[in-house]
Amino acid sequence: MGTTTSFFSKLGLFLFLFSGNHHSGYTQPKPKFVIYNQSEIVLENARIVDVVKGTVLSGLSVQISNGKISGIGKTGTKVSKNAQVIDLEGKTILPGLVMLHEHMNYNNGAAVWNFHPVSFPKLFLAAGVTTLRTAGAENPMYDLNLKRQIDKGIVVGPRIFVTGPMFNDASGGFLGDFIISNYEEGRKATAFWADQGCTSFKVYTDISREALRGVIDEAHTRDLMVTGHLGKMSCTEAAKLGIDNIEHSFGSCSSDLKLLWDSTWNVDPEQKEVKDLISLLVAKNVVLTATPFSDSDYKNPVLLEYLSVDERKRVEGYLKDPPPFIPKEINDKQLRPLEKQFIKSGGKVVLGADAADAGLLPGFQNHHAMISMVKAGWSPMEIIKMATIDGATFLKIEKELGSIEVGKAADMLIVSGKPDQKIEDIQNVVLVFRNGIGYxxxxxxxxxKGLVGRH
Structure with a gap:
């Protein structure tokens, strides 16, 4: 036991020094992204999406004072002479997006994933993603220190809830996996990363039962959550152990549903295995994170200009000859009916993009995920709710964020059009407020542009 404790002490020192040495790599100059930073701001003539009631209110004004929503009323109401008034005729205000499967690193073909502290925070914020949870990293200290820089106002970006490293067994495939082999190592690793500031923990495909049990026990003593991208372990077993969340929804339940990565799936919500699994997950209050995509997401020429020269060449090669690790759209689409049945049975689904490879970009992919869900049969309002207040509720911050209500943080995105009617309009973001600052x-x-694949 003494050896393990010493190891974690040394690891902490190493990560502290290692992260410090790279501090200058993500401190950046501040171009004029901010266009509104007054202590009092009034947004007039707005269409406001009320995600709590599922309605849209028109002809209203939203007052922002010192970073908070201080009032909502009819446009024309007398306002302070010191307030900055912004006319939003023809535009819609939505709560800032809360996304739950995001990465600050990107696979550019190297042996390990590259951290992207310069481009990714801006791309998330530009899309209106004002709050996100990371979904594991090869070095979470990068994410933690980036979060600190954003919180201090040194770097522009969203609120970040940091998940620890990808806890896995030694048989796992990623060089950046954090290996835990038993119950005690699971508890100690979780305690260590919780002490660094991580607020959730992710187990990966080859995790053992005892290691997962240790992670869950330690996390739950701290009122923190555990999620999983499962493989060898079934979702059934993980749910019985007390896991809180499952990434990629039923795509992680390959052991339960006999799904093979390299084959075409055939899953029916009416299958007994599916019904039994849904019943168990609902009973155990397990939340699913959907990460939908379409083949066209990988083939969007508009996104190429955001890639570095070398990365653009690599992705253009993907478009001609897709590598085997890219998921199949035909399989991913089969998860949507299962998610619908899960919700119908009382389960909760939240949303994420998992944009970390093959030209998928933060922000853009968050919008594409929302569009994919609507194409699969949800209404635009249902998906806007899933991407805002439902995400905030999952993170236990719904009293501060997730909807446009007096007293909450002024986190909002302003779009041209009506995304509550036509979800594609979510892509027409013109202005993003985070804590009352307009970007x-x-x-x-x-x-x-030109940075993804480099930093």
Missing amino acids: DSKSLREHS
Whole structure:
């Protein structure tokens, strides 16, 4: 036991020094992304999406004072002479997006994934993702220190809830996996990363039963959550052990549903195995994170200009000859009916993008995920709710974020059009507020072009 304790002490020192040495790599100059930073701001003539009631209110004003929503009323109501008034005729205000399967690293073909502290935070914020949870990293200290820089206002970006490393067994395939082999190692690793500031923990495909039990026990003593991208272990067993969340929804339940990665799936919500699994997950209050995509997401030429020269060449090669690790759209689409049945049975689904490879980009892919869900049969309002207040509720921050209500943080995105009627309009972001500061979406994106694949 003494050896293990010493190891974690040394690991902490190493990560502290290692992260410190790279501090200058993600401190960045501040171009003029901010266009509104007054202590009092009034947004007039707005269409407001009320995700709590599932309605849209028109002709209203939203008052922002010192980073909070201080009032909502009819446009024309007397406002302070010191307030900055912004006319939003023809535009819609939505709560800031809360996304739950995100990464700050990107696979550019190297043996390990590259951390992207310059481009990714701006791309998330430009799309209106004002809050996110990471979904594991090869070095979570990068994510933790980036979060600190954003919180201090040194770097522009969203709120970040940091998940620890990818806990896995030694038989796992990633070089960046954090190996835990038994119950005691699971508890100690979880305690260590919780002490660093991680608020959730992710287990990966080859995790053992005892190691997962240790992670869950330690996390739950701290009122923290455990999620999983499962493989060898079934979702049934993980749910019985007390896991809180499952990534990629039923795509992680390959052991339960006999799904093979390299074959075409055939899953029916009416199958007994599916019904039994849904009943168990609902009974155990397990939340599913959907990460939908379509083949066209990998083939969007608009996104190529955000890639570095070398990365663009690599992705263009993907478009001609897709590698085997890219998921199959035909399989992913089969998960949507299962998720619908899960919700119908009382389960909760939240949303994420998992944009970390093959030209998929943060922000853009979050919008594409929402569009994919609507194409699968959800209404635009249902998906907007899933991507805002449902995500905030999962993170236990719904009293501060997730909807446009007086007293909550002024986290909002302003879009041209009516995404509550036509979900594709979610892509028309013109202005993003985070804590009452207004950022120009176009400028954030312009300053990210050519950077993905580098930093």
